[in-house]
Amino acid sequence: MPRILTGLSLIAALALVSPAHAQDTSQTPAAPADQGLAMGETVQDGPQVGQPYIREVSGDWSLECLKLEEGEEPCQLFQTMTDGEGNQVSNMRIFKLPAGGQAVAGALVAVPLETLLTAQLTITVDGAQPKRYPFSVCDRQGCYARIGLTAEDIASYKRGAAATVTLVPFVAPDERVEVKLSLSGFTAGFDKVTVPTE
Template identity: 80%
Template sequence: MHNLLTRISIIAALAVAGPAFAQDTTAPQTDAGQTDATQTEAPAPADPGLAMGETVTDGPQPGQTYVREVSGDWSLECLKVEEGEEPCQIFQTMTDGEGNQVANMRIFKLPAGGQAEAGALVAVPLETLLTAQLTITVDGAQPKRYPFSVCDRQGCYARIGLTTEDIASYKRGASATVTLVPFVAPDERVEVTLSLSGFTAGYDMVTVPTE
């Protein structure tokens, strides 16, 4: 393998230096005027299949999402745009006691004037019993139940609305409990913790969509 790599390196070097090497070793001796004319008339050698490379731009490109900031247990996720304000939302991944990802929640603001101040998308595994719905309890208060709206190959989703009172309870709270029911064990409940640490600062950075 070492000899093969050495041979490849030598061949590559000769491919680049070949025209100049041949000219230096085979060109007959001539007077200065003839040499200048020959060098002027000779076309530049073509690049022997070399890749010239391209400029690499650091950071996200337009149309890509990226995490701009982290606030406690919440991350601010934004969409890179060419101009104007970037749309941003906050999200958190919830895990079980063994560190396995069970669900995630994304919260985004809605235009003013509606019943809901914000919306949220909660994603859960495909093996969830959809008819049991999704329950969220903030700091032991009265729980709220939400239906699932759609599933794809990656999971099932509940699209929920959050009122001003809901957002206020999230800001005051320490944590919420998200409860779902496994399809294979309808008598059981899976509870995961949604931390509210950093929620207030993170939510304040979420952008409001424009018309």
């Protein structure tokens, strides 16, 4: 019997509390209908400040610039080089240098990892005398040769039809991998490359 009374007492207590609890919740203001919903934001077309973008294409070269809020945007030439099957093997970025040095421009040539670094990188323009350049550094993406280009080098690129970039695979040191660097559009593109101001 005491158990039944305890159970009935508990039911009675809950019955008394429930209406009071219901009254409390009915007095709480309703949450706004859009609470927790994303209201969206305006999307700006085109490159954002601080982002690189392709301003224009000149033949087989792209003029890649860095979007600035104001002032002249820094721009460089860029070309991806592929093998006969269309796989990217290398790329080259060419940028102008301030006057006063032997090099009027610089280039960064990126090649795949597992390139034999001691064999260096060779560039030949239209079958002329090849030039060899050492690799500077490698990271997780590839290995890089930082090269200086003289006024004579730039003139040969402007006159030329194509260059050949040659590298040696680490796993096959007796082989040469040759990729074509097109010079179509180089003259018009290079004339639009900016000289860094700093």
